Amino acid sequence: MRVWSLLKFYTVLVYAFMFAPILVVLALAFNASQFGGFPIEGLSLRWFYKLAENEAIIRAMRTSLALGALTALIATTLGVLASLALVRYQFPGKAFITTFLISPVLVPETVLAVGLLIFLRWLHMPRSFALLVIGHSIIALPFIVLVVQARLVGIRKDYEEAARSLGASPFQTFREVTLPLLLPAVFAGALFAFTISFDNITATIFWRPSGLETVPTQIFGMLRNSVSPEINALGFVMICITVGLPLLAGAVARYFSRKKI
Amino acid sequence: MSDQSLPADRRPWILLSPALVFITALVVVPMAFILVYSFYENIDLAQDVPAFQFGNWQELLTDSYYRTAIWKTLRLSLIVTGLAAVLGYIPAYVIAMTRYRHKWLLLLLLIIPFWISFIIRTLSWIHIFGNQGALNGLLGLLGLTEAPLSIMYTEFTVIVGFIHVFLPYMILNIYVSLEGIDQNLEPAARTLGATPWQAFREVTLPLSLPGLAAGCLLVFVLTGGSYVTPLILGGPSDFLFGNLVYDAVVTELNWPMGATLSFALLLFLGSVVVLYSKLMGMDQLSKAFGR
Numbered sequence: 425m426r427v428w429s430l431l432k433f434y435t436v437l438v439y440a441f442m443f444a445p446i447l448v449v450l451a452l453a454f455n456a457s458q459f460g461g462f463p464i465e466g467l468s469l470r471w472f473y474k475l476a477e478n479e480a481i482i483r484a485m486r487t488s489l490a491l492g493a494l495t496a497l498i499a500t501t502l503g504v505l506a507s508l509a510l511v512r513y514q515f516p517g518k519a520f521i522t523t524f525l526i527s528p529v530l531v532p533e534t535v536l537a538v539g540l541l542i543f544l545r546w547l548h549m550p551r552s553f554a555l556l557v558i559g560h561s562i563i564a565l566p567f568i569v570l571v572v573q574a575r576l577v578g579i580r581k582d583y584e585e586a587a588r589s590l591g592a593s594p595f596q597t598f599r600e601v602t603l604p605l606l607l608p609a610v611f612a613g614a615l616f617a618f619t620i621s622f623d624n625i626t627a628t629i630f631w632r633p634s635g636l637e638t639v640p641t642q643i644f645g646m647l648r649n650s651v652s653p654e655i656n657a658l659g660f661v662m663i664c665i666t667v668g669l670p671l672l673a674g675a676v677a678r679y680f681s682r683k684k685i
Numbered sequence: 686m687s688d689q690s691l692p693a694d695r696r697p698w699i700l701l702s703p704a705l706v707f708i709t710a711l712v713v714v715p716m717a718f719i720l721v722y723s724f725y726e727n728i729d730l731a732q733d734v735p736a737f738q739f740g741n742w743q744e745l746l747t748d749s750y751y752r753t754a755i756w757k758t759l760r761l762s763l764i765v766t767g768l769a770a771v772l773g774y775i776p777a778y779v780i781a782m783t784r785y786r787h788k789w790l791l792l793l794l795l796i797i798p799f800w801i802s803f804i805i806r807t808l809s810w811i812h813i814f815g816n817q818g819a820l821n822g823l824l825g826l827l828g829l830t831e832a833p834l835s836i837m838y839t840e841f842t843v844i845v846g847f848i849h850v851f852l853p854y855m856i857l858n859i860y861v862s863l864e865g866i867d868q869n870l871e872p873a874a875r876t877l878g879a880t881p882w883q884a885f886r887e888v889t890l891p892l893s894l895p896g897l898a899a900g901c902l903l904v905f906v907l908t909g910g911s912y913v914t915p916l917i918l919g920g921p922s923d924f925l926f927g928n929l930v931y932d933a934v935v936t937e938l939n940w941p942m943g944a945t946l947s948f949a950l951l952l953f954l955g956s957v958v959v960l961y962s963k964l965m966g967m968d969q970l971s972k973a974f975g976r
Contacts, residue, residue: 431775435780438772445806461812461815505703509701527712532909532951534950629931
């Protein structure tokens with residue numbers, strides 16, 4: 425069992441490698457020093473206050489939130505419809521269609537970004553916020569299909585058939601049986617799409633119109649010289665949003681599913 | 686929903702059509718445009734004329750600058766993939782085999798990095814390796830170094846940054862295939878006289894290869910297509926093929942060359958994906974995400 429202990433120790437080290445730098449950002453957000461790095465010269469919330477006054481960051485945050493929400497709406501709608509078709513029906517060419525729907529994952533984002541830009545250039549359309557929404561939806565869609573599909577497999581068709589045989593119309597069945605059963609999958613997909621959009625920088629740098637910043641591109645721009653303490657504070661806020669939200673959602677979902685039983 | 690009146694075999698296509706149209710119009714068609722544009726001629730900043738000439742492709746294949754970038758990208762992607770596999774296999778194995786009561790926590794901790802902003806995770810290494818970073822602070826405190834070591838903005842920090850971001854993909858993919866293995870196989874091999882190492886090497890390792898291959902493919906393709914990590918963590922000589930695309934399109938506004946470079950990148954990484962799918966099929970890839 426000596427070997428097993430060594431393997432466990434190695435695993436702990438890998439986890440430390442994954443989380444230590446993130447914990448450092450979280451800690452440095454509270455550093456009173458005017459520099460973004462070590463040493464920690466005392467605890468302070470001053471950089472959070474500074475952050476709240478930084479108009480550029482607030483604007484970027486608003487842009488990112490709106491972008492994430494719209495991306496979630498579009499990508500989840502398309503993804504849920506496609507997943508329903510893939511899970512519920514047998515049809516010729518299904519394997520090919522599945523691969524096709526997932527294939528954008530394997531196209532490097534850089535290439536995806538340039539392709540869409542050149543297409544727009546040919547159409548004589550300038551970069552716009554709408555381009556970001558559509559582009560982010562394309563990037564998120566394959567992930568939504570994968571996640572939602574996996575969740576849908578678990579929903580049995582019997583419930584719908586039972587509702588139909590008890591006299592419900594197709595629409596009633598969808599509204600009263602299918603949709604409630606679908607909701608967790610829809611919600612998981614939407615959350616995933618939001619996170620993908622909120623986090624994206626690779627394609628966003630290509631697509632954003634000049635003057636428009638999302639949170640990641642704003643941070644990228646601020647990084648030119650050094651890591652400012654405001655970036656650490658912003659990192660803290662972002663981690664709270666993107667980690668806190670899904671954890672909270674998961675906890676709420678578990679609470680409600682327990683209540684039902 | 687009046688789908689009762691529709692023939693059953695049309696319904697899936699109606700559900701699928703928005704997504705299919707979306708991908709066709711916004712992924713497939715633009716790829717064709719990239720190819721067409723790669724034959725256009727660049728005249729001046731953001732000025733190009735339609736043409737059918739191979740000047741851009743010739744430049745790509747003959748200019749040593751581009752060849753260096755191809756070589757660097759291949760080398761770096763292989764290093765990152767190899768190191769991620771070595772670093773990731775053991776944790777995946779431990780999570781799959783452990784009888785620890787809170788195994789869900791270990792899995793959750795693997796998912797959480799996906800939720801944390803890529804740019805925050807990447808720049809966090811400046812806090813570790815930078816002049817004001819944790820490592821230099823520690824070394825200075827211990828009196829081991831006079832002046833801060835310059836570790837930051839090198840190929841090393843680029844590699845660390847890539848591994849840090851892509852390691853969860855690797856571990857998850859290996860874990861999924863390890864978890865699918867019948868837990869009795871290794872003990873069975875043991876009773877038949879195999880040593881623990883033999884049992885692992887002859888039974889578990891081969892059965893986990895699909896997951897390992899899927900993880901390697903993802904890490905390789907993701908690294909090979911990036912350009913942001915070298916911009917944040919690398920020095921002036923640390924650039925990848927993606928950085929050339931970025932320079933051509935964003936800085937030089939040379940669209941035909943940008944298109945040529947993009948299409949070359951697509952061909953390069955696409956051929957890796959095709960090779961993989963011929964060998965392994967595409968099922969394994971979707972398993973890790975579908976969880």
